[in-house]
Amino acid sequence: MSALQLLGLAAGTITSITFLPQVIQIWKTKSAKDISMFMLMLLILGVSMWLTYGILVMDAAIIYTNSMVLIMSLIMLYFKVKFK
């Protein structure tokens, strides 16, 4: 694996776990007041499009990264609606 591939893999891995601390924080505090609903909508829309793109070009890294972010985004949306 080249240094470039390693960089892409590391970047994808970090992106895939980026929203995990946010999910945990909302879960612990039961508060999502400061999280923008419009931001969550754009995140879900954008990530769904990236996921579709990844499936169409059959790129495992794009599919994996965006699947993870989509799951986190949907949990954040659920928390946003539940905790306000």
Add this chain to the structure above:
Amino acid sequence: MSALQLLGLAAGTITSITFLPQVIQIWKTKSAKDISMFMLMLLILGVSMWLTYGILVMDAAIIYTNSMVLIMSLIMLYFKVKFK
């Protein structure tokens, strides 16, 4: 331009503006309590790596999208420190 390229362009455009509503909301409410600091750190790290990757492979879409997200992330970090 193919349908696939259009999808990638649209996905990139949406991702690049995803955090703008969040920046505006924090600015208006002067509150970033519910935003996870650890999430912001991972976002900035991940996006910086994607930006480096984009520069190395000379991909304009990756460079543009991640530059936009990096700017928004740094503004959110500034707000997080300023408003708590």
